[in-house]
Structure formats: C-alpha cells, structure tokens
Amino acid sequence: xxxxxxAADVEQIVGADFVKQDxxxxxxxxxxxxxxxxxxxxxxxxxxxxxxxxxxxxxxxRRVPLVVxxxxxxxxxxxxxxxxxxxxxxxxxxxxxxxDEANLLAVVEPNVITGVLQAEVExxxxxxxxxxxxxxxxxxxxxxxxxxxxxxxxxxGTTRRYVLGLEAVLPxxxxxxxxxKTVKHVVGYDLTQLxxxxxxxxxxxxQVVLRLVPKPPVQATLRATFAGIExxxxxxxxxxxxxxxxxxxxxxxxxxxxxxSAYLNASLAPPGTGALLLIEVDGFSEAVEExxxxxxxxxxxxxxxxxxxxxxxxxxxxxxxxxxxVSPSLRMLAPTKFNHxxxxxxxRVPQLFGLVDRVRGxxxxxxxxFGHAGxxxxxxxxxxxxxxxxxxxxxxxxxRMLFEGVVALxxxxxxxxxxxxxxxxxxxxxxSPEEIALMKRVKQAFDPNGILNPxxxxxxxx
Amino acid sequence: xxxxxxAADVEQIVGADFVKQDxxxxxxxxxxxxxxxxxxxxxxxxxxxxxxxxxxxxxxxRRVPLVVxxxxxxxxxxxxxxxxxxxxxxxxxxxxxxxDEANLLAVVEPNVITGVLQAEVExxxxxxxxxxxxxxxxxxxxxxxxxxxxxxxxxxGTTRRYVLGLEAVLPxxxxxxxxxKTVKHVVGYDLTQLxxxxxxxxxxxxQVVLRLVPKPPVQATLRATFAGIExxxxxxxxxxxxxxxxxxxxxxxxxxxxxxSAYLNASLAPPGTGALLLIEVDGFSEAVEExxxxxxxxxxxxxxxxxxxxxxxxxxxxxxxxxxxVSPSLRMLAPTKFNHxxxxxxxRVPQLFGLVDRVRGxxxxxxxxFGHAGxxxxxxxxxxxxxxxxxxxxxxxxxRMLFEGVVALxxxxxxxxxxxxxxxxxxxxxxSPEEIALMKRVKQAFDPNGILNPxxxxxxxx
Numbered sequence: 001x002x003x004x005x006x007a008a009d010v011e012q013i014v015g016a017d018f019v020k021q022d023x024x025x026x027x028x029x030x031x032x033x034x035x036x037x038x039x040x041x042x043x044x045x046x047x048x049x050x051x052x053x054x055x056x057x058x059x060x061x062r063r064v065p066l067v068v069x070x071x072x073x074x075x076x077x078x079x080x081x082x083x084x085x086x087x088x089x090x091x092x093x094x095x096x097x098x099x100d101e102a103n104l105l106a107v108v109e110p111n112v113i114t115g116v117l118q119a120e121v122e123x124x125x126x127x128x129x130x131x132x133x134x135x136x137x138x139x140x141x142x143x144x145x146x147x148x149x150x151x152x153x154x155x156x157g158t159t160r161r162y163v164l165g166l167e168a169v170l171p172x173x174x175x176x177x178x179x180x181k182t183v184k185h186v187v188g189y190d191l192t193q194l195x196x197x198x199x200x201x202x203x204x205x206x207q208v209v210l211r212l213v214p215k216p217p218v219q220a221t222l223r224a225t226f227a228g229i230e231x232x233x234x235x236x237x238x239x240x241x242x243x244x245x246x247x248x249x250x251x252x253x254x255x256x257x258x259x260x261s262a263y264l265n266a267s268l269a270p271p272g273t274g275a276l277l278l279i280e281v282d283g284f285s286e287a288v289e290e291x292x293x294x295x296x297x298x299x300x301x302x303x304x305x306x307x308x309x310x311x312x313x314x315x316x317x318x319x320x321x322x323x324x325x326v327s328p329s330l331r332m333l334a335p336t337k338f339n340h341x342x343x344x345x346x347x348r349v350p351q352l353f354g355l356v357d358r359v360r361g362x363x364x365x366x367x368x369x370f371g372h373a374g375x376x377x378x379x380x381x382x383x384x385x386x387x388x389x390x391x392x393x394x395x396x397x398x399x400r401m402l403f404e405g406v407v408a409l410x411x412x413x414x415x416x417x418x419x420x421x422x423x424x425x426x427x428x429x430x431x432s433p434e435e436i437a438l439m440k441r442v443k444q445a446f447d448p449n450g451i452l453n454p455x456x457x458x459x460x461x462x
Numbered sequence: 463x464x465x466x467x468x469a470a471d472v473e474q475i476v477g478a479d480f481v482k483q484d485x486x487x488x489x490x491x492x493x494x495x496x497x498x499x500x501x502x503x504x505x506x507x508x509x510x511x512x513x514x515x516x517x518x519x520x521x522x523x524r525r526v527p528l529v530v531x532x533x534x535x536x537x538x539x540x541x542x543x544x545x546x547x548x549x550x551x552x553x554x555x556x557x558x559x560x561x562d563e564a565n566l567l568a569v570v571e572p573n574v575i576t577g578v579l580q581a582e583v584e585x586x587x588x589x590x591x592x593x594x595x596x597x598x599x600x601x602x603x604x605x606x607x608x609x610x611x612x613x614x615x616x617x618x619g620t621t622r623r624y625v626l627g628l629e630a631v632l633p634x635x636x637x638x639x640x641x642x643k644t645v646k647h648v649v650g651y652d653l654t655q656l657x658x659x660x661x662x663x664x665x666x667x668x669q670v671v672l673r674l675v676p677k678p679p680v681q682a683t684l685r686a687t688f689a690g691i692e693x694x695x696x697x698x699x700x701x702x703x704x705x706x707x708x709x710x711x712x713x714x715x716x717x718x719x720x721x722x723s724a725y726l727n728a729s730l731a732p733p734g735t736g737a738l739l740l741i742e743v744d745g746f747s748e749a750v751e752e753x754x755x756x757x758x759x760x761x762x763x764x765x766x767x768x769x770x771x772x773x774x775x776x777x778x779x780x781x782x783x784x785x786x787x788v789s790p791s792l793r794m795l796a797p798t799k800f801n802h803x804x805x806x807x808x809x810r811v812p813q814l815f816g817l818v819d820r821v822r823g824x825x826x827x828x829x830x831x832f833g834h835a836g837x838x839x840x841x842x843x844x845x846x847x848x849x850x851x852x853x854x855x856x857x858x859x860x861x862r863m864l865f866e867g868v869v870a871l872x873x874x875x876x877x878x879x880x881x882x883x884x885x886x887x888x889x890x891x892x893x894s895p896e897e898i899a900l901m902k903r904v905k906q907a908f909d910p911n912g913i914l915n916p917x918x919x920x921x922x923x924x
Contacts, residue, residue, distance in 0.1 A: 102699065102809035103838075125705060147648045158646055160655070161623065174896040181807040184620060184839045184877030186609045186659045187892050188919055189901050193622070193655035197648045214705035237564065243587060243676035286748030345643040347564035376565075377646045415646035430649050434636040439650050441907035445900065457650055 002041050002085075003062045010044050010086070013054045018045040018092070029087045032074040033134070034422065040067070040087035047092040049167060049175055049206040056204060057173030059086055059451050066171065067453050068200045070111055070142030073134040075339055076420025078146060078199045082455040090141055093206065096120060105164060105181060106210045110141025114148075117210075127215040129156035132416070133327075141205045147197035149416040151248040151280075154374030156213075158416075160196045167207035168195060171452040181209055194442075199418050201453045202446040216282035219247070220292050221310040223319045224299040228274035229253060229353045235277060235302035236373050237347070242294040248280040249374035253353070256326045256368045263329035268322040270306055277373065278323055326370055333366055334383035338395055342406045343415030346376040355405040356380055362401070363394040377415035403429045419457045427459055463546075464503050465524045472506050472548070475516045480507040480554070491549045494536040495596070496884065502529070502549040509554040511629060511637060511668040518666060519635030521548055521913050528633065529915050530662045532573055532604030535596040537801055538882025540608060540661045544917040552603055555668065558582060567626060567643060568672045572603025576610075579672075589677040591618035594878070595789075603667045609659035611878040613710040613742075616836030618675075620878075622658045629669035630657060633914040643671055656904075661880050663915045664908040678744035681709070682754050683772040685781045686761040690736035691715060691815045693765045697739060698835050699809070700760035706753050710742035711836035715815070718788045718830045725791035730784040732768055739835065740785055788832050795828055796845035800857055804868045805877030808838040817867040818842055824863070825856040839877035865891045881919045889921055 011019050020026070020043040031037030041064075046052045059066040065085025072079055081087050094111035101124055108117060114135040118128050131150035132138055138148065144166070149158045165179030179185055179192035195203055226232040232251055239246070254274045261267045269276055277299070281291040292309065299307045310316035330337055344352045353369065360367045371378035382398060384391045403413050403426050413423055413430050427436060440458060443450075473481050482488070482505040493499030503526075508514045521528040527547025534541055543549050556573035563586055570579060576597040580590050593612035594600055600610065606628070611620040627641030641647055641654035657665055688694040694713055701708070716736045723729045731738055739761070743753040754771065761769045772778035792799055806814045815831065822829045833840035844860060846853045865875050865888050875885055875892050889898060902920060905912075 100807075100809075102702075103807040104702065105807070147652075149646050153646060157623070160652075161619070170896075170900070174900075176894070176897050176900060178897070180805075180874045181872045182805045182838055182874055182877060184611050184615060184805050184834075184837050185874050186876050186878060186880045187874050188881065188889065188897070189664075189904055190609075190622075190655055190659050191897075191900070191904075193652055193658075194904075196655075197652050202651075214702070214707060217705065240564075240566065240676070243679065245676060283745075284749045284752045286752055287746045290746050290748055343642075343644045343646050345562075345565040345567070347562075372646075375646050376644055410643045412642045412644055412647050412649050414648050415644060416648065418648045419650065427650065432638070434632075435638050435640075435650070435653075438632070438636075438638060438653070438907065442651055442653075442656075442904060445903035445907045 002064060006062055006064060007042055009058050010042065010055060013058070014044055014046050014051050019043070029069060029089060030081055032072050032077055032079050034075050034077060036077065037080045038082050038084065040081045041084045043087045043089060045089050045092050049169065052088065052169045052204055052206055053173045053175050055086070055088060056169050056171055060172050060449055063449055063451060065454050066451050068204050070145065071113070071134065071138040073138040073142065074146060074420065075417040076422040078418055078420040078456060080421065082421050088204065099124060101126065103181065104212045106212055108140050108208050108210065110205050110208060111139045114138055114140055114143055121212055122215055125215050126212040128162065128210060128212055130159045130162060140208050140210070144196055144205055144208055145198065145200045146418045149372070149377065151250055151372055154249055154372060155245050155247045160193060162211045163192055163196050163208060164211050165209035166192050166195055166205055168203035168205050170203050171447040171449070176203070179209065183211060197418065199420065199453065199456055201443060201456050218285045218288045219280060219282040220288050221316045221319055222279045222292065222295055222307060224277045224279065224304040224307045225269050225273040226275045226302070226304055227272065230350055231303045232275035232277050233349050233373065235299045235304060238298035238302050239295055242298050244281065244291050244294045244298070246279050246291070246295065246374065247282045248278065249372065250278040250323055251371055251373035252276045252322060252326065253369040256330070256370050257322070259329040259333055259368055260322055260325045263332050264325060273305065276322065278319060323370070330368055330381055330383060334385050336384055336386050338382040338384060338399065340380045340399070340402060341377060341414050341416040342380050342402060342411060343375065343377040344406055344409045344411030346374060348409045348411065349373060349376055349378065351409055352378055352406065352411070355402065359398045359401050363398045365394060365398055375415065376411065400426070421455050424457055424459050427457065464526060468524055468526060469504055471520050472504065472517060475520070476506055476508050476513050481505070491531060491551060492543055494534050494539055494541050496537050496539060498539065499542045500544050500546065502543045503546045505549045505551060507551050507554050511631065514550065514631045514666055514668055515635045515637050517548070517550060518631050518633055522634050522911055525911055525913060527916050528913050530666050532607065533575070533596065533600040535600040535604065536608060536882065537879040538884040540880055540882040540918060542883065544883050550666065561586060563588065565643065566674045568674055570602050570670050570672065572667050572670060573601045576600055576602055576605055583674055584677055587677050588674040590624065590672060590674055592621045592624060602670050602672070606658055606667055606670055607660065607662045608880045611834070611839065613712050613834055616711050616834060617707050617709045622655065624673045625654055625658050625670060626673050627671035628654050628657055628667055630665035630667050632665050633909040633911070638665070641671065645673060659880065661882060661915065661918055663905060663918050680747045680750045681742060681744040682750050683778045683781055684741045684754065684757055684769060686739045686741065686766040686769045687731050687735040688737045688764070688766055689734065692812055694737035694739050695811050695835065697761045697764035697766060700764050701757055704756040704760050706743065706756045706760070708741050708753070708757065708836065709744045710740065711834065712740040712785055713833055713835035714738045714784060714788065715831040718792070718832050719784070721791040721795055721830055722784055722787045725794050726787060735767065738784065740782060785832070792830055792843055792845060796847050798846055798848050800844040800846060800861065802842045802861070802864060803839060803876050803878040804842050804864060804873060805837065805839040806868055806871045806873030808836060810871045810873065811835060811838055811840065813871055814840055814868065814873070817864065821860045821863050825860045827856060827860055837877065838873065862888070883917050886919060886921050889919065
C-alpha cells in the first residue's frame with residue numbers, strides 16, 4: 001500500500017504517461033527471469049538522473065520501498081519488489097552517450113543492452129569483453145549491479161574489471177559520481193567497485209564509464225570431447241600448465257549432452273562422450289596459431305577422444321550449438337530449473353562434480369551441469385517439478401548440501417547470479433555473523449532508512 | 463600520550479621484546495619515504511592475526527590511535543601517525559604461505575616484499591604483474607592498502623586486479639575474511655575491493671589471496687626518442703590505433719633528460735631529444751615480433767628520431783638506465799621533490815603537459831615529469847628548497863593549480879600514491895561534499911570510534 005497522494009507526487013516528477021498502476025504492469029514489472037515475483041505497487045519510468053533523484057527523495061521521505069529494474073533478466077530476484085513499493089525501470093535511459101576511441105572508454109546510460117554496446121564498439125575495432133548469456137536482453141546497469149560474468153571471464157575478467165566510474169543516486173536523493181575516466185585512480189574509497197555487485201541495494205546507477213580494450217584480430221574455436229569430466233578437467237590442467245590463457249573454456253557434462261540428444265533427437269557429440277570442452281583463443285594471428293597447437297596437444301595428452309577446430313564462422317556456430325541447446329533441452333526435462341552458479345577454486349572442479357554426484361544419489365534428483373571450467377564456475381541445474389511438494393523438499397535439502405559443500409571446498413555460493421532474495425537465507429553458510437553485520441553497516445551508510453531494494457542479500461529476520 | 467597501563471597491556475599481548483618505546487624507534491617508525499613524519503607513542507610488532515586483533519581491541523577500548531605500517535615506502539604519509547598513538551608494524555608477518563600453481567594463486571602475509579613474491583612465482587613460470595617502483599622494499603599489504611600501480615598497469619592493471627580475498631582485522635577487533643579463492647565471487651558487498659586502496663583507514667590486512675597469471679614467455683624492450691612531448695604522445699596514439707597493448711609505455715620529458723645529463727655528465731639520448739618513450743611488449747614469441755613491428759611503425763609514423771630495440775638483457779638494462787637515473791638526478795636539483803602522481807584520461811596527456819608549462823611559467827618553479835603514458839598517469843615533480851619560505855608558498859599555489867587543472871581535464875589528484883595526510887586538504891577539489899560525507903559514513907561503518915589511521919584521506923576540521 002502506498003501512502004496517500006504518493007502516486008500523484010511521482011506523476012509530478014515524471015509526468016502521468018510514465019507512471020503505471022494497471023495490474024498487468026504491476027505484475028510484469030515484478031518478476032525476473034526466474035518467473036517468481038511479487039507485484040509492484042507502482043511502476044515509474046524516469047528519463048533523467050534528476051528525475052531518479054527526485055523519486056528516491058520522495059520514496060525516502062515517505063519510507064516507500066524502491067526497487068530498480070534494468071533488463072529484468074536476473075536469476076535471483078534482484079529486481080523483484082518482494083516488499084512491494086515502487087519499481088523504477090530505467091528502460092528510457094538507454095543511450096550510448098560516448099565511445100571515446102582515443103581514451104578507450106565508453107560512457108553509457110544504464111539500460112543500454114550489453115550486446116548492442118558490444119556491436120557498436122566492435123565496429124570501431126574495440127572490445128567490451130563481458131559476455132553474460134543474457135547479453136541480447138540484459139543491460140549494462142544490471143550487469144554492473146550484479147557483476148555479470150560469462151564465458152570470457154577467464155581471460156578477460158568479469159564486468160568489474162571494465163567499470164571505471166559511475167554516476168549514481170543515493171536512496172536519500174543525492175547524486176554522486178564515483179571513480180573517473182582514468183584507469184588508475186586512488187582518491188578516497190573505491191565506491192565504484194563497492195557498487196559493482198551490490199545488487200541495487202546501495203544506490204541507483206544512472207551512468208556508467210566503461211573501459212574498452214582493442215578487439216583481438218583473430219579468434220579460433222575448438223571442441224574437444226572426453227570420456228568423462230575428470231579427463232576434461234585434466235585437459236584444463238594441461239593447458240594451464242602449457243601457460244595458455246584461452247578466452248573461453250566451457251565445460252558440458254554428460255547429463256546435459258544426453259538432454260540435448262533427447263531434445264534434438266540427434267547427438268551433437270561422438271558416441272561415448274562423457275564431457276565436452278569448448279575452447280576459444282584470441283589475439284594476433286601468430287599467437288593464436290601457437291595457442292591452438294598448445295591447446296590441441298594439451299587435450300590429446302589428457303585423453304581427448306576428438307579435437308575439432310572450426311574452419312569458419314558457420315562451423316564455429318555449429319560447434320557452439322550444443323552449448324546453446326543446453327538450456328532449452330533441460331527445460332524439457334522438468335518444469336523448473338533450479339539454476340545455481342556455484343564456484344570453486346579452478347583445480348577443485350572434479351571435487352565439485354563428485355559433490356554433485358553424491359547429492360544426485362542421495363536425493364534422487366536430475367542434476368545437469370555446464371559452465372566455465374577456467375573459472376571453476378559451474379552452473380548446477382536441478383530439474384524439478386514445483387507442483388510436487390516432496391520433490392521440492394528434496395531440492396531444498398540438496399541446495400543446502402551443495403552450498404555447504406562448495407564452501408567446504410573454499411568456493412562460493414554464487415559466481416555470477418548474486419544472492420537476491422533467492423539465496424539470502426543461505427548467506428550465513430558462507431559469511432560469518434561479523435561479516436554480515438559489517439555489510440549491514442555499509443548498507444546503512446548508503447541507505448539509512450532501508451528503502452532501497454529491501455529483502456535482498458541479507459537473511460530476513462524471522 | 464598513552465593512557466596509564468596501556469603499554470603494559472600491549473606487552474601482555476605480544477611480549478615485551480616486541481614493543482618499542484625508545485625515542486629512536488618512535489621517530490623511525492613515524493616517517494615514510496617522504497621523510498616528513500610524526501613520532502609514534504609506541505611501536506608494536508605482532509606476529510599473528512590474533513595478536514593484531516587483541517591490539518586493535520585494546521586501542522579501540524582506550525581510544526588510542528592505531529596506525530598500520532608495512533614497508534614504510536609511501537609518499538603521502540599513509541603510515542605516519544599524525545595523531546601519535548600506536549604504530550603497528552607488520553614486519554614479522556612476512557611469509558609466503560602458499561603458491562598454488564594449479565589454481566593460479568598465492569596466499570601471503572602482508573609484509574612479503576613485492577619483488578620477493580615476484581621472483582618466487584616467476585621461478586614457477588607464473589607472474590604477479592604489479593610493479594611499483596618501490597618493489598624491492600614495499601610490501602604486498604602496503605601495495606594493497608594503497609592500490610599500487612607501476613609501469614605494467616597499462617596492460618596488466620593495478621594491484622586491485624590481483625586481489626581475490628583478504629583476511630583483515632577491524633578496528634574493533636573482529637577478524638573478517640573477504641572475497642574467496644575464486645576469480646568470480648558475488649556474495650554480498652565486495653569488501654575486498656573496498657579495502658584495496660583504503661589507505662589503512664578501514665581495517666588491518668593480515669593475509670592476502672592474490673591471483674597469478676602465466677608468465678609471458680618472451681619480452682621485447684624498445685626505446686623511441688622524439689623532438690617533443692607531442693610527438694611522443696602522438697606515437698602512443700598511433701600505437702593504440704594499431705591495437706597494440708604494450709606491457710609498459712614509459713614517458714620521460716626533456717627536463718628529466720636534462721637533469722640526468724647534468725647528473726651523469728653524459729647524455730643518454732641523442733642530441734635534440736625532447737621526449738623519450740620506453741616501450742615493452744610481452745607474450746608468445748610470434749606475437750611479440752608482430753607487436754614490435756607495429757610499435758616501430760607507430761613511432762616512426764609519429765616522427766621518432768630513433769627507435770632502438772634491446773638485443774639482450776644487458777642492452778635492456780642500458781635502455782632502462784635513463785629511467786632509473788631520473789630520481790637520483792632530480793634529487794641533485796633541489797633538496798625536496800614534491801612528487802605528484804597526477805592522472806588524466808590518456809588522450810589528454812598533452813593538455814596535462816600544457817598545464818605543467820603554464821604552472822612552471824607562472825610560479826617560476828623547476829618541474830620535471832615522467833610517467834606512465836598509457837595510463838595518463840604522469841609523475842609531476844616540483845623541485846624546491848624547503849628552507850626557502852617564498853619558494854614553498856609558490857609550490858603550494860602551484861600544487862593547487864595542478865590539482866584543479868587535472869580535475870578540469872576529467873583526471874584525478876592521485877593515480878598511485880593515494881591521499882594520506884599530504885593531499886587530504888585538497889580532497890574537496892575532486893570530490894563533492896556529498897561524496898566525502900558518504901565516504902565518512904563508510905569509514906564509520908568500519909571504525910565507529912575513529913581510532914584507525916586518523917587524519918588521513920579526509921580534510922581535518924579547522
């Protein structure tokens with residue numbers, strides 16, 4: 001419930017055309033990619049930082065929850081208004097303001113679609129590496145708020161590495177600028193890096209200064225197949241031992257391969273394949289050839305059953321097809337995919353797969369894994385039917401066992417998706433009470449009245 | 463003045479052998495590389511995190527200022543106890559705990575000397591890129607606290623990029639762990655990145671998890687000479703246009719070259735040289751050759767008077783000699799070097815040199831510049847005699863003009879050295895009152911009683 005007169009105050013700020021209160025909108029703006037949401041009480045579409053600031057000030061003064069929405073592609077409910085209130089969608093703030101080739105940077109509004117920015121900078125011979133799977137729909141602001149990763153993070157790092165500066169609105173309405181247009185900057189605390197990955201709980205990002213790099217002139221794509229996960233991970237060890245840093249090192253397990261075969265009614269890998277690596281290297285032509293040689297040798301040394309190299313773009317797309325088909329295939333297995341982005345130190349990926357095997361056996365669940373082998377970041381998908389309460393109870397027990405297991409392996413609950421409200425109850429598995437208390441004091445420093453994206457990251461009091 | 467019984471309490475924690483109160487120690491532990499200090503009231507040398515925690519708790523309970531000291535090589539007084547109190551030197555916590563080749567990481571205590579760690583990891587074919595000029599004396603903990611940079615930051619990034627996780631002691635005595643051993647990690651706020659560059663004002667770093675990369679197998683060193691700064695910067699433009707990312711792009715101006723010639727009584731560059739670039743590229747052999755070709759072509763296109771390539775390590779050292787001799791040469795010009803690490807967006811380096819020319823003319827000061835052309839991070843050294851009050855007044859006016867000038871160029875007061883107490887009075891030139899107030903609230907979240915490294919970063923109230 002909004003306070004009396006509140007909607008009119010918000011209409012004063014942005015104009016009545018940009019305030020929505022119809023039930024369909026309140027519902028639609030209250031969900032994310034996980035499809036589990038909570039309706040907003042009001043949706044507002046500001047176009048300028050000053051409007052965002054005025055909305056924040058109004059929400060803060062009236063103690064109305066304020067939740068920022070970018071592309072709405074999150075998996076952990078970061079943009080879901082679990083306590084109701086205002087959803088502030090940044091969809092009208094979607095311009096590329098500047099691509100500065102001389103200084104290798106771009107200045108963008110938050111709702112520029114990541115893939116659109118990539119295409120624009122690549123036309124100029126530049127490169128914005130972060131490539132979350134959602135890049136055709138997700139937006140830079142959301143990528144920054146969640147610290148999006150993707151396959152290329154092994155060589156190029158996650159979104160964090162490319163954010164030089166931000167303009168942001170505090171929940172109390174002040175506009176701040178953090179960082180600068182320079183790569184080196186040590187003036188006061190690094191609020192830029194603190195805001196990256198803060199899941200929209202500290203400030204509303206209204207402008208982003210991104211670092212760009214030169215686009216690698218040449219790229220090569222290889223697919224190596226193995227009898228099992230251990231051999232595939234062994235190839236990653238060999239390859240790092242040969243001091244190669246591939247741009248991409250994607251791992252797909254047998255369960256995913258079986259799902260794809262069933263879905264397409266055709267196998268995309270040779271018979272007997274228990275695991276598959278998609279490997280891309282990039283750089284100058286001569287270096288790429290050298291890396292391809294080393295990658296091929298590493299895969300063969302680890303017992304690869306086949307190593308293929310794409311001769312052209314069509315073949316590249318064909319090699320990647322198995323990866324693209326994983327998600328739709330898994331969706332055929334069960335109505336809901338409980339998609340966990342677990343991460344362990346790279347060398348412990350075999351132990352993570354061992355853990356998944358134990359969980360699978362103990363709870364009788366269908367679990368399929370794929371992910372970023374170079375980062376130790378594996379997407380562990382538990383396929384289940386939410387209309388089956390017994391199965392859901394087993395999913396929840398399995399999740400807890402997985403989370404405790406990765407922390408015991410010195411890994412982490414989340415490498416890419418963040419905590420949102422979905423993983424908030426489990427935060428204490430990874431962080432100590434002192435660490436959580438400190439983070440809450442940091443939250444308080446930004447948001448004294450707790451109006452911005454309440455119910456996220458931290459476990460709610462019972 | 464310490465509270466009664468305080469020294470005895472501290473001796474209880476670490477043993478009397480590791481507490482110093484003699485005047486020579488209080489003086490020595492109260493200065494840094496700038497040689498302007500303030501004596502400590504007590505120096506303590508803990509060996510374990512638990513001891514550090516107990517010292518913090520005691521200082522916090524008695525409201526005694528606590529200042530952490532690493533290598534003591536800072537330029538802005540970050541380790542200077544300007545309000546007296548305890549200096550906690552981490553010199554006994556100097557072990558490399560782990561170099562994990564499989565996971566490409568190292569775990570170290572804070573006082574491992576940066577150069578020592580580099581040598582250890584390079585023996586294993588790995589690489590820790592950050593290379594502050596002080597690397598033979600400065601330590602990882604200090605590098606993390608200041609977010610140290612160095613010549614290789616253009617290609618490899620600053621210290622920030624390599625810090626995966628920390629163990630730290632809060633000023634109130636709690637021990638926290640931040641980050642993890644994984645490259646991707648999005649669980650709660652990124653306190654790791656917040657602590658990097660926080661200049662010892664938020665927490666005491668007691669352990670560091672560092673990311674390593676494969677050591678580039680081949681390196682090439684080139685020296686290009688130019689008639690002036692504009693031509694040299696033009697070469698950097700050309701080179702980036704050719705999509706080369708050198709590891710190192712060091713620029714030395716005419717004033718530095720003249721100082722070196724006077725000091726050595728011999729010129730290290732051809733007659734007529736107004737600016738010099740030292741360029742290093744690294745990677746696989748074939749790629750290095752391609753980059754050398756592109757760098758050479760770029761320098762020639764920009765009007766280089768000479769481009770030399772080192773044939774071996776001895777020649778490499780000879781080409782770098784001019785850079786190494788700059789600091790000792792400048793010290794001959796005047797007793798004090800006011801060394802400012804200004805930074806502007808890379809393409810605005812010519813405007814920064816224009817600003818320096820105007821300042822030089824207006825205040826009649828000797829100013830010599832060198833630095834990291836790829837980062838836009840230029841060390842602007844004002845040479846002056848502190849016994850001449852008129853000259854010092856001109857230095858101060860010149861500093862303000864420089865700081866205001868770089869901010870107008872969308873640059874920053876500090877790219878490498880931090881704010882400490884030396885630049886604290888100027889913080890408001892770059893940050894707004896709202897931004898400073900927010901940072902102070904963050905400080906409060908970590909250090910409610912303001913005991914940790916007081917008098918740093920923020921301007922002190924009059």
